[in-house]
Amino acid sequence: MENETRRTLDELVTRYELAPDLCDIYVEGKTDKLLIEWFLDQKEHQGFVVYEIDTVEIPAQLLFEQGLKDNNRSRVIALALYIQDKLSETPLHLTCIADKDFDLLFGKEYQCNLLLFTDYSCLEIYLFNEVVLDKYLRLGLRLSQPRAREVLNQVSRVLEDLFLIRATNEALELNMRWLEKFGDCCNLNKNNNQIQFDSTTFINKYLNSNRNHSQESIFRIKLEELRAKELIEIRYKIHGHDFTELLCWYIRPYLRKEIRSSYNSEILAGSLLVCIDVEKLAQEVLFQSLLARIGR
Structure with a gap:
């Protein structure tokens, strides 16, 4: 956590009661933190601080009461819901960013002004982009x-199958542990x-x-029920994790021999x-919303 102080929920409530203009952003993990910081720096915004959710003490009991899983995504959501409930006025600049995950598939919504979600299933899927991949x-890799x-x-056809299996x-x-080596079945x-x-x-x-x-x-019955729900956008x-693992598996045979084994x-x-x-x-909605919050 880079020596950051681990705060309690009550400490944060007091923090935003006393200083509602603080521009704090809470995210799930380190990659999220670095990407958001880089983006805002590039857009020449100052005065913000991005925190990983591990810097906050989120009691397991709170997750249970809110019907949330025990993971970082849930902790970000729990933090946003808790602070909104405790404060009489919503801080203008306080933002919690969580992955969309399975919410669209399950029809799950949260009524919380402090909470923003990724445009797609998770932050990594902004990389599922033809221009980004073509450049890479x-x-x-110097591949034609x-x-x-x-x-x-x-890869999209396989990734959709894997996503639906996870969703099932x-x-x-x-509460099953994921089977990491799905490449054995490809x-x-x-x-x-x-x-x-x-x-x-x-399966x-x-x-x-x-x-x-x-x-x-x-x-298998539940899997087919979920498959029948039409989500037009593949992202x-x-x-x-499945995206980077499968993409790595797919392009490895094209790599130069000297880097193939370590890739x-x-x-x-x-x-x-x-x-x-x-x-x-x-141009993405999440980042437009983030810029609007910081700029107001």
């Missing part, structure tokens, strides 16, 4: 093939570069690894962030 493939549009078209676990409240057809994802095998492995094979029938249906999804994610254009980011 051509200039970062594959082309960015083709890559995004190929959430909807059924099975094959790349070298003739047309299409990914073949064996979702049946993956079986997922359930078995969590000792939940007895739930297979219920799991609403992608988990950030991983963390390196890829950091490199994609470098390719983001601040003006393109400023």
Whole structure:
């Protein structure tokens, strides 16, 4: 937490009662913090401070009372709801930013003036962009093939399946640990570069690894129910970790031999962030809303 003081909720309520003009921003984690700081610096804004939610003590009981999961996203939401409830006037500049996650799929909404959500499922999905990926493939990796549009078209089908499988676990409240090596269930057809994802095998492995094979029938029924819900924008249906992992798996065969073995999804994610254009980011609703809050 970079030596930041861990504050209690009551301390924060007092802080904003006494200094309602403070421009504080709370986010889920370090990447979120650095991206928001960089964006606002590029837009020449000053006087703001971005905090990771780990700098705040959020009691587990509060998460339970608000019907939230025990994770950083929930802690950001809980903080916003708590402060809004405790203060008679909403601070003008205080902002909590959380991933949209499965909210669109589940029809979940929060009535909170302090809370902003990512435009897509999570912050990493701003990287799911043809211009960003094209710059990275051509200039970062010096690859003329594959082309960015083709890559995004190929990985999107698998990513949607993985997102819906994650969502099914959430909807059924099975609390299963994710099966990290989904690449074992993917094959790349070298003739047309299409990914073949064996979702049946993956789901079986997922359930078995969590000792939940007895739930297979219920799991598959719920999965198809969620699949029937039409979310037109593919970026609403992608988990950030799955995106970087699958993209890494897909482009690894194209890499030069000297970097292929050491290449991983963390390196890829950091490199994609470098390719983001601040003006393109400023066109997104989240960042427009953030600029409006800071400027008022």
